[in-house]
Amino acid sequence: MRALLLFSLICLLGGCTSLYYKAQEKLGNEKRDILIDRVKKGRKEQEQAKEQYKTTLEAFQAVTGFQGGKTEEIYKKLKKEFDEATGRTKKVSDRIASIEQVSGDMFSEWQQEIDGMGNRDLKAKSRGLMRDAKSRYAPLIKRMRDVELRAKPVLKAFEDQVLFIKHNLNAEAVTSLKTTVLKMDVEVSKLVADIEASTKEADAFLATLPTN
Secondary structure (H helix, E strand, C coil): CHHHHHHHHHHHHHCCHHHHHHHHHHCCCCHHHHHHHHHHHHHHHHHHHHHHHHHHHHHHHHHHHCCCCCHHHHHHHHHHHHHHHHHHHHHHHHHHHHHHHHHHHHHHHHHHHHHCCCCHHHHHHHHHHHHHHHHHHHHHHHHHHHHHHHHHHHHHHHHHHHHHHHHCCCHHHHHHHHHCHHHHHHHHHHHHHHHHHHHHHHHHHHHCCCCC
16 A cells, blocks of 8 residues: 555656556545545645735734844845745645646546447436536636736735845835835735635535545
8 A cells, every 4th residue: 555655656746647547546536536635735725825925924014113123134034934925825836737637637538438428318417517517617726826826916026025125134125115015915915815715616616526
């Protein structure tokens, strides 16, 4: 069992998609089960990213009350928070890509199996089931991609301010945050709202799928 799990991991990391699916099938996991697992993990990644965005914003807000001290330490703290937010965003993007991969493979396999069916009634019903599944999946992936797009300007705003402080390690650079932190707050609030909508969509999608 351990060898099979290790083999699955190696194939997944190495891009051996078909071998990975076969290994998972031996464990009793069909593509549908893999999709469910990845959506759950994608939901978790988004929740963790949401908390990190809020934490990063709070770090920027905290230094607007700068009363003197070592600006380099402030820079290092904000850089650390920015790096954490960037890392979380990357994990979300990677998870979305993995969801799209397995969903595309699942629907392709489903279509091939429908094409091979001889019973017209069953074939029509299967086609309808696939159509319904696609209609439920479409809003989910759209919500996830919306979150990905919304995160870009937020990260860019964080990055620009961190770089400005890096290039101007003085009190004036830190106090300049006061003029931009309000805009950051608005953008982060919108991003948080998008993430919450996405996680709700994930819950709704998962509720329609039977688990193994």
